[in-house]
Amino acid sequence: MQADGTRYTGLWQRLLISQPGQPVDTLTRVGWLQGPGLYVDLRQPPAIAGKVQASCLAELLPEEARLLAAQEGFAGSFHLAGDEAEWARAIDFQPAGLLGDRGRLEDHGDLLVEHGIEAVYIEHWQREPETKGAPCWAAQLLSEDDRLIMLVRCGDRFGYARERAVSLRPGECLLDRVGQASAAEARELVDCEIALGTVSAEGWRIDRSTLPWREGAMLLRPGAELAGGRLTMADMDAQGLPIARRLSLVKLEGEADFAQATRPLIPASAPSSIPVVDIAALGGADPAAEAAAVEALRRAAGDVGFLHVTGHGIAPAVTERLRAAAKAFFAQPEAAKMASYIGRSTNHRGYVPEGEEVFATGKRDRKEAFDLALDLPAGEVPAGHPMLGPNQWPELPGFREDIMAYYAAAFAVGRRLLRGFAQALGRPADSFDHLVGTPPSQLRLVHYPYDAEASDAPGIGAHTDYECFTLLLATGPGLEVMNAAGEWVDVPPVPGGLIVNIGDMMEFWSGGAFVATSHRVRKVAEERYSFPLFFALDYDVELAPLARNAEPIRTGEHLYAQTVQTFRYLKDRAERGEILLPETSRPLASFGQAVRHSLA
The missing domain is CATH 2.40.128.280 (Lipocalin)
Structure with a gap:
């Protein structure tokens, strides 16, 4: 060699x-x-x-x-x-x-x-x-x-x-x-x-x-x-x-050089209803560039509740292999996909057929999905943590490696964003690091089949996400979010970027300084794929607002309660008495712009 x-x-x-x-x-x-x-x-x-x-x-x-x-x-x-x-x-x-x-x-x-x-x-x-x-x-x-x-x-x-x-x-x-x-x-x-x-x-x-x-x-x-x-x-x-x-x-x-390399400051994005924030400087060597990125995050999370992020560092090959693996899975016959049916899992992992989810609107969704998270041995998960454990994997060569590679890359971006949000809330960057060890952060592979008659049908009903924030890799149009005026606006993807929206836990945690984004998917006639990573804190974190007194929310229990109220197989288990909702459960659609406008 x-x-x-x-x-x-x-x-x-x-x-x-x-x-x-x-x-x-x-x-x-x-x-x-x-x-x-x-x-x-x-x-x-x-x-x-x-x-x-x-x-x-x-x-x-x-x-x-x-x-x-x-x-x-x-x-x-x-x-x-x-x-x-x-x-x-x-x-x-x-x-x-x-x-x-x-x-x-x-x-x-x-x-x-x-x-x-x-x-x-x-x-x-x-x-x-x-x-x-x-x-x-x-x-x-x-x-x-x-x-x-x-x-x-x-x-x-x-x-x-x-x-x-x-x-x-x-x-x-x-x-x-x-x-x-x-x-x-x-x-x-x-x-x-x-x-x-x-x-x-x-x-x-x-x-x-x-x-x-x-x-x-x-x-x-x-x-x-x-x-x-x-x-x-x-x-x-x-x-x-x-x-x-x-x-x-x-x-x-090589030639030894001990001085700091020079990098240009991140330019401020042009005024837009959908902010674009370059996060390359988060955790970097240039304090001025990092401060500019943090301020852009603060404005986007506080004023709008959603944004595009660029400079995240996920290699194009990682996302290409993710898309190819998802396409191969959803192209299988229904029987092959149902071999990984989420109802076979004890910790909410696997294939989600069309119609399995029902949001607060009561409408079934026109999509299929595959849900996964950290792949943890069942024997290492404490009792009372139903959203943690092993993934279900289909018999597709290379599938779990290509999917988990994207999971790890996006999860790393989430860690950087959490540090940026900490600074945006006036805290040291590492203030929240200890809250993210083995969280129930879930990645979804979502497939919207082609349907010529679905031009005005719901894809995913209006809702907020249950966790701190979501990092979404989208492959086409269809996402709509509610702005501060209560209006639905389109969020077309930015090439090479990720869409980030604030979730329930971050709105509660920030005392309302950051807003959970009510969003939905409509006008989905074309076939497309979508890959959201729902970034959560550890299951047992007792979350209270940073700036005021309030009854804390146990983050894992909130996620579990919202999930039980959304998925048909879990609702059936609850009705049969096989599982129980936590006593602190909140109804669906308890956060976000839609709630604020309904109370106004």
Whole structure:
């Protein structure tokens, strides 16, 4: 194999890993930053988020060390021979497991599909658009205590890896060794930093790290430079005191540049009844551009309640494969589709035939759908959480991988939007992060069959969405929303954009500052497809308005109650006494512009 320095440079986020007989994993946060020849890869399971309270290595408790030992991270050289790739490791937080370090790559531009060689798995990777073609360089360095350091930069993203002082045997399980070690030995074992971050005017900020107390710290200060083969880097000692690591250059690929890359400010969208907001700057390195995007979100959510978003970063190949998979599913005979009928599910997943849903208007919908969400093992779902669990999957090759890849990509956009909405409400960007771990956020594949007589028939009746907000990928006209004047207006898709509308929970949460958008689908004569992701908070979140006192709503119960009142098979179960509505249930159509105008 030969080293490949340029073909796949950029920051790649893993959308999913699919293995035979296991649920599709979209929750493990995996980022791979590829530079010229060298790479940094960080993999963090959701179970560790917010669980480590130590502010430095010396404060780390044994149980916290065991949590950290479940992470993976590595750095080294990337090699490519034809479509076969190998990630050779030089720094390793966790020795390679059963999946190995070699895979065959299908190249779809900003989407890579990796097929395992040593083990059977499929991974989908999506490249951050701003890093494609951006200036890149990579360096191997040595610290004064002879620890290997790797530094990779692409555009305004960087990866950093520092090896530990103690060594692990090839194939040794870090978690097992930490579990058998003393507290002091456990700290030494996890003291290997793999980090990803952002270059800003303030310096090189660490965003994610195997050592969580380092997140938010500056790795390099403004003015840093590689002079005479030397570089000084900021770190902290075991007690949390700042130290300077003086490094010597071993190898450099590309031309080292430590300054922030320049990006233009996001232009304000032209006045329109349907705002268009570019969200590319959310979470980025330019505070002014991010502030402009947040202000645009605030105006759109508060004044209108719906908007188009561009700059979301979902690769075109991801949406193309979603559409192709949906088309293949709905083209099947009815009997094949009914094999995945949603009524067979205990957690509301599967095929929804035409007429299954009835909204507050009492009219049946002229559409069919397929519902899915996070693919969670049934044994890991607590009792009393009927909207969580495994998905039902049809026997269509590649269907679950292509669908869940889009789910993961859209869910990541939802996380960014939640941060933007937090700032728009005057809160820090990360204020709501802890409320989104394993939420019942649902993706629907919706098919509107061609019907020449349906030119004035309802497609989906007027309603609000039950969750915080919805991200909709539409393929044609038909969506109408109610504006502040109580009028129905068309929302034609924007090429490459997503339609976002505020839902019940965000209206309640914001104390009415943001408005749930009443919407419907009409005039659907042509065949078309629609893909809404309903972004929810975790099931047990007790949601109360941010600015006033009110009885809280348990978000999962609200979603479940609204769903039971909408779907025919659940209504039948409720009538038979097999399921019960939560005591706090609200009737359908309790939020949105339509309610405001009916009360006016």
